[in-house]
Amino acid sequence: MKKDRSLLNALHDEGYRLTPQRMMVVEAIEESHDHISAEEIHTKARTKYPYLNISTVYRTLELLKEKGLVAETDLGGGRFLYHPVGKAQHHHLVCRKCGKVRDIEINLLDKLKDELKDKYDFDAELEHIAIFGSCKDCGSQS
Numbered sequence: 001m002k003k004d005r006s007l008l009n010a011l012h013d014e015g016y017r018l019t020p021q022r023m024m025v026v027e028a029i030e031e032s033h034d035h036i037s038a039e040e041i042h043t044k045a046r047t048k049y050p051y052l053n054i055s056t057v058y059r060t061l062e063l064l065k066e067k068g069l070v071a072e073t074d075l076g077g078g079r080f081l082y083h084p085v086g087k088a089q090h091h092h093l094v095c096r097k098c099g100k101v102r103d104i105e106i107n108l109l110d111k112l113k114d115e116l117k118d119k120y121d122f123d124a125e126l127e128h129i130a131i132f133g134s135c136k137d138c139g140s141q142s
Helices: 007-013 019-029 039-044 054-066 104-120
Strands: 070-074 080-084 088-093 101-105 130-131
Touching: 007 019, 007 054, 007 070, 019 054, 019 070, 019 080, 039 054, 039 080, 054 070, 054 080, 101 104
Parallel strands: 088 130
Antiparallel strands: 070 080, 088 101
């Protein structure tokens, strides 16, 4: 997706109806300056559309993921966060002890991607992943 193309424009261009509910979900995603959960999207969208059902949020997120318009990151423990694909790409370090999430540069895993291709003839999709471990604050704790 081009960075200057909104999610709504992308859906419209593909022939999808822009229902008020779908528009509220997309607006909540695009207005977020960080990753956002389905529950946060639901809360934000309900301020403008009080009858919005959480299942509508999940269906819209599935459509956006299927169309390659949003990225979903599994942060463990049933926590999934979303952001538009056109936003800056990065990976995440997730501390299993305190839950802190830190972004890391996308090109940090380029060598791994190349090695997987060279050694295993495997094209890895490493666009947006979470790596679990312990942060420096929790690493020395037992």
